[in-house]
Each structure stands twice: as C-alpha cells, then as structure tokens.
Amino acid sequence: MKLIKLWYVALVGLCLLVCSSACNKGAQQNTTDTDDEAAEANVKKGVKPVADAQVAVIDTDYGRIVIELYPNVAPQMVERFKKLASEGFYNGTTFHRIDPQLGIIQGGDPLSKDNNPLNDGTGSSPYPNVPAEFSDLPFERGTFGAARAQDVNSANCQFYITLKRQPEFDKRYTVFGKVIEGLNAADVIAGAPVREGTDHPADKIIIKSITLQNR
Numbered sequence: 001m002k003l004i005k006l007w008y009v010a011l012v013g014l015c016l017l018v019c020s021s022a023c024n025k026g027a028q029q030n031t032t033d034t035d036d037e038a039a040e041a042n043v044k045k046g047v048k049p050v051a052d053a054q055v056a057v058i059d060t061d062y063g064r065i066v067i068e069l070y071p072n073v074a075p076q077m078v079e080r081f082k083k084l085a086s087e088g089f090y091n092g093t094t095f096h097r098i099d100p101q102l103g104i105i106q107g108g109d110p111l112s113k114d115n116n117p118l119n120d121g122t123g124s125s126p127y128p129n130v131p132a133e134f135s136d137l138p139f140e141r142g143t144f145g146a147a148r149a150q151d152v153n154s155a156n157c158q159f160y161i162t163l164k165r166q167p168e169f170d171k172r173y174t175v176f177g178k179v180i181e182g183l184n185a186a187d188v189i190a191g192a193p194v195r196e197g198t199d200h201p202a203d204k205i206i207i208k209s210i211t212l213q214n215r
Contacts, residue, residue, distance in 0.1 A: 042132070042134065043134045043135060043136060043171050044073065044133075044134070044135035044136065045135070045136045046136065047072065047073055047135050047136070047137065049070040049072065049073050049137065049178075050070065050071070050072045051068040051069065051070065051215070052068065052069040052070070052071050052078065052082075053214060053215060054069070054082070054212040054213060054214055054215065055067060055068050055069070055180070055212070055213055055215055056069060056081070056082075056085060056177070056210055056211070056212055057209075057210065057211050057212075057213055058090075058182075058207060058209075058210050059207070059208040059209050059210075059211075060095070060185065060189065060205060060206065060207055060208060061205070061206060061208070062185045062188045062189050062192075062205065063182055063184070063185030063188070064181070064182050064185065065161070065179055065181070065182035065183070065185050065186055066179065066180050066181035066182055067144050067177045067178065067179055067180070068177055068178055068180045068215075069081070069082070069144075069176060069177040070137075070175070070176055070177055070178075073133070073135050073137060073175060073176060074133035074135070074146070074174050074175065074176035075133070076130045076131065076133060077130050077133055077146050077155060077174050077176040078176050078177070080125075080127065080130050080156075080157070081157075081159065081176065081177075082212060083127075084125055084157055085210040085211065085212055086212060088209075089110065089125060089157070090107075090108055090207055090209070090210040091207070091208065091209045091210070092113050092206065092207070092208075093107060093108055093109060093110060093112050093113055093206075093207050094107060094109075094112040094113070094120075094201070094204050094205050094206050094207060095107040095189055095201065095205040095207065096109055096112040096117070096120035096121060096200060096201070097120070097121060097160075097199050097200065098189060098190050098191075098192055098194060098199060098200075098201055098205070099190070099199045100163075100190045100191055102166075103141075103162055103163040103164035103166065103190070104160050104161070104162055104163065104166075104190075105160060105161050105163070105186055105189050105190050106121070106147055106158060106159070106160040107158065107159060107160070107205075107207055108147070108157050108158040108159045108207075109121055109122070109123040109157070109158050110123045110124075110125070110157070111123030112204075117195065117198075117200045120200060121147075121158070123157070123158075124156045124157055125156055125157040127156070127157075128156075129151075129153055129154050129155060129156050130146065130153075130155045130156060130174075131153040131155075132148075132152040132153050132155070132174060133146075133174045133176070134152075134171050134172065134173070134174060135171070135174075135175055136170070136171060137175045138165070138167070138170055139162050139165065139166035139167070139169040139170055139173070139175065140162070140165055140166075141162065141163055141164050141165065141183070142161065142162070142163075142178050142179035142180075142183050142186075143161070143162045143166075143175055143177075143178055143179075144159060144160075144161055144175070144176060144177035144178055144179060145159065145160050145161075145162065145169065145173050145174060145175055145176070146158070146159060146173065146174040146176055147159060147160050147173075148173065148174075152172075155174055161179060161186050163183075163186060163187060163190055189205055192205060
C-alpha cells in the first residue's frame with residue numbers, strides 16, 4: 001500500500017506539472033499521438049552535456065542560484081532562455097509553484113508579476129513555443145528543465161528545478177541545464193509556506209533578476 005501511495009503522489013505531481021505549465025493558447029491543446037511518437041523517436045541518446053560559455057544567475061531573496069546551460073542538448077530552449085534573460089523578461093517574476101513532496105520549484109511566468117495567483121503557470125513570452133528537445137539525460141537533483149503543457153511541443157518560457165531524482169520525467173521533458181551553485185537556496189524556496197490547498201507560495205518568492213555571466 002505504501003508503494004502504491006508513493007507512485008500515486010508521483011503521478012499526481014507529474015500531472016500537475018503538465019497541467020499547470022501551459023505557456024499560451026496553443027499550449028493548452030492535447031498532445032497528439034503523432035507528437036508523442038515523434039518526440040520519443042527523436043530522443044537524443046548518449047549525449048554528454050557541454051556547458052555553455054555563460055551561466056545564468058538567478059537572484060532571489062532566498063539567495064543566488066547559478067545554472068549551467070547545455071546548448072548541445074537543447075539548443076532551441078537554451079537560446080530562448082538566454083534571449084529572455086538578456087531582455088530582462090524574468091526580472092520580477094516569481095517561483096510561483098513549490099512542491100517539496102514532489103521536489104520541484106517552478107518559475108518564469110510573466111503573469112506571476114500580478115496579484116492574481118490563479119493565473120500563475122499559464123503565461124508565455126511573446127515568442128512561439130519551443131519544440132520538444134528530449135534526451136536521455138536523467139532528471140536528478142538540480143536538473144534545470146523546461147515546463148510545458150500536455151503538448152510536448154509547448155515549452156516556451158517557464159522552467160523548473162528538480163530537487164530529487166524524478167524518473168517519471170525522463171525522456172518526457174526537456175533538460176537544458178543544471179544547478180551548479182545555490183542548490184541550498186532552491187531547497188529553502190521549496191520549503192516556504194504555501195496557500196492552503198495549493199502549491200502556490202503564501203508570499204511571493206520574487207526572482208529579482210536572471211543575468212548571464214561569462215564563466
């Protein structure tokens with residue numbers, strides 16, 4: 001019974017990640033079997049991540065989180081993230097979803113800047129969605145992934161950090177980086193109080209800025 005319960009929690013969390021991460025109207029459509037099959041067929045196998053010349057520095061009230069990016073694994077998502085970061089798109093957004101039980105913190109939604117928590121997780125950038133760039137890199141503690149809706153090709157601007165091993169995400173979500181510094185700050189964020197019955201923080205966890213710095 002305990003194992004069944006644990007799997008149930010994991011599956012519910014996975015569904016929440018999918019359903020709460022719609023990045024635009026197109027992202028709200030259901031994934032077709034063709035999309036799923038194409039994404040699975042195009043999984044990059046045996047890829048060894050090569051770190052970008054720049055790191056992304058996420059500054060929050062809880063501390064600094066430094067991310068190395070993997071353009072050889074997910075070139076389009078890395079390009080999108082760097083473009084948005086360089087434009088200041090993420091400044092003032094929040095980590096709008098925290099789930100210590102599942103082990104995830106999620107952010108990057110421009111709608112999280114407003115005072116309506118009900119729309120958090122549904123915002124997008126002005127740019128088109130990014131297609132799936134799945135690989136066989138495992139989702140481990142500190143993995144930096146691209147949030148999406150049910151459509152596998154609906155990643156856009158939102159991202160998340162996994163705080164423990166997430167085998168259910170392997171080959172189903174895009175890995176495009178990893179935390180190399182400040183994982184303790186991510187742990188603190190994950191443990192912040194939430195609004196009753198939700199995974200939204202009780203108080204805003206603001207991303208002051210995301211900047212790109214040379215290594």
